Structures are given as C-alpha cells and as structure tokens.
Amino acid sequence: MKEKLLIFLIFILLTLISCSLDRSNPLDPVGNPEIICPPDIDYLWIDNWILTWNVGIAVHNDSIYCADGYYIYGAIGYNGKYDHLSTEHDTTYSIEDAWYDLHYRWFKVSSYIIFSDTLEGYLSKPITLSE
Numbered sequence: 790m791k792e793k794l795l796i797f798l799i800f801i802l803l804t805l806i807s808c809s810l811d812r813s814n815p816l817d818p819v820g821n822p823e824i825i826c827p828p829d830i831d832y833l834w835i836d837n838w839i840l841t842w843n844v845g846i847a848v849h850n851d852s853i854y855c856a857d858g859y860y861i862y863g864a865i866g867y868n869g870k871y872d873h874l875s876t877e878h879d880t881t882y883s884i885e886d887a888w889y890d891l892h893y894r895w896f897k898v899s900s901y902i903i904f905s906d907t908l909e910g911y912l913s914k915p916i917t918l919s920e
Contacts, residue, residue: 825854827900827910835896835918838885842898842913856900860909863893867915871897888918 831843840861846853858878862871874887874896887893895917900910 824904824908825902827856827902827908828854829911830859830898830900830913833896833898833913833916835884835916838883838888838918840882840884840896840898840916842880844880844900854902856910857903858901860899860901862897862899862912863887863891864895864897864915865892867895867917869895871895871912871915884918894918 828845831845833840833842835841842859844856844859846855848854858876859880859882860873861875861877861882863874863884864871872893874891874893875882882896882898884893884896887896895915897912897915899912901907902910
C-alpha cells in the first residue's frame with residue numbers, strides 16, 4: 790500500500806512540476822504571441838509530372854501571413870520514411886526525377902515561415918501519381 794501511495798505522490802509531483810515549466814522555445818506560437826504558425830497545405834495534386842498544391846493563409850492580429858517557402862518530401866511507400874527532396878518558393882515541384890531516378894512514389898509538402906529561425910508547419914496528406 791505504501792508503494793502505491795509513493796508512486797501516486799511521485800506522479801502528482803512530476804505533473805505539478807511539468808505544468809509549471811517555463812516555455813522557452815522562441816518559435817512556440819503559444820509561448821510567444823509574435824510568432825504565427827505556417828499556413829497548412831490545403832490540397833495536393835499531380836498533373837504531367839508536376840506536383841502542385843494549394844496553401845492556406847495564416848491570419849494573426851488582423852494581418853495575413855503567407856509561407857516563405859515549402860519543403861517537399863518523398864518516400865518509396867505510403868508509410869515509409871519521407872526524405873527531404875527540395876525546398877521551393879513556388880507552389881509547384883517537378884517529380885519526374887524523384888520518380889524515375891530515386892524511386893519515390895509518395896510525396897508530402899509542408900510550408901515554413903522564417904523568424905529568427907525556420908518554423909515548419911504540418912505535413913500534408915501523402916499523394917502518389919496514380920491518384
């Protein structure tokens with residue numbers, strides 16, 4: 790009984806300590822109100838070996854923010870390891886070389902915004918040429 794009580798008290802103590810920790814990440818949008826999250830990738834499609842995507846906008850304090858660029862990732866399988874293929878500043882990427890030379894069949898995209906460092910947004914859902 791004493792062991793269970795001790796484990797419970799340690800758990801409560803760790804919970805209280807973790808809740809009181811200072812948020813020190815300078816790119817944390819919750820801890821720093823000047824930082825905004827990069828916009829999400831709304832939709833991906835592939836046409837004539839060109840991966841294209843729509844990107845949303847981020848609104849913060851009545852200001853509109855667009856992404857500074859996009860990271861392109863590729864994988865051989867749907868649940869495989871996605872490798873960074875390219876960094877783009879436009880909303881298109883030619884997948885022909887990645888498809889034939891590197892055998893990547895699945896692609897994801899994320900947007901990023903540059904503050905004092907680069908803050909990357911969420912990855913899109915994967916897409917393949919056959920979709």
